[in-house]
Amino acid sequence: MSFGLDQLFSLPMIATLIAIIVLAGLAHGMIGFGFPLISTPLVALLVDIKTAVLVTVLPNVAVNMISILRGGNWRESIGRYWPLALWVVAGTLVGSRLLLTVPHEPLQITLALMIVVFLLQDKLRALDWSWSKRRPQLAAFVFGTTAGVLSGAVNVAMPPLVIYLMTLELTPVALTQTLNLCFIAGKSVQAIALGVSDATSQKLLYASLPLVPLAAGAVYAGLRLQSRIGANTYRSLLRKVLAAIAAALVLQVAWALINPR
DSSP: OOOOHHHHSOHHHHHHHHHHHHHHHHHHHHHSOOHHHHHHHHHHTTSOHHHHHHHHHHHHHHHHHHHHHSSSOHHHHHHHHHHHHHHHHHHHHHHHHHHHHSOHHHHHHHHHHHHHHHHTHHHHHTSOOTHHHHSHHHHHHHHHHHHHHHHHHHSOOHHHHHHHHHHTTOOHHHHHHHHHHHHHHHHHHHHHHHHTTOHHHHHHHHHTTTHHHHHHHHHHHHHHHTTTSOHHHHHHHHHHHHHHHHHHHHHHHHHHHHSOO
């Protein structure tokens, strides 16, 4: 039996999925991260959050693998901060269970909230996080497991990880590699956990395989565009788009509550 995208979605929906994956891949290639932050909320506007996560998780793994292999000097990032990825994995197992059991609306609101947290991360980083330097093991546990739970439940782990890693004053390359190490560890475990959970999840994971090379190709195209688009211009546009997506997610839930099926 075929479980391709054409067996699960209409042609317009497939075309939209392809456009979203390409857009998220290009963005990730240009700044080194951001694929789940863009792809999952956009897909979640069209389908339920569980389907959005399942359709994007394997392309996410491929994208993170590309990012983690770039830049070299892995000892500074992966060799030093790999325990953080273990906490992310532990949290991801919990989050994946929540994805399978918690109703759609709370997860969608959580996804919108995480986008808002990402948009406010500059202000959040200005808070006093000095305790994380005094108690690094506790900080890695708190931020890592929190990021993992969010990754497993709504596919967005970046806000807590960025706040934590910024307090460590990593170089841009080390920060990007450490982020992607955590992402790929969490996403790989999530793909396995969801793949063995039920037949519907297996179908969605299998159907998403054609999106993997598409996402990888978009990342490489984004790398080529990296020097042609100003970083400030891109970040300003990204913030506006994410704010609009967060608002749309909240409005979508509000509409569903006002007009139950």
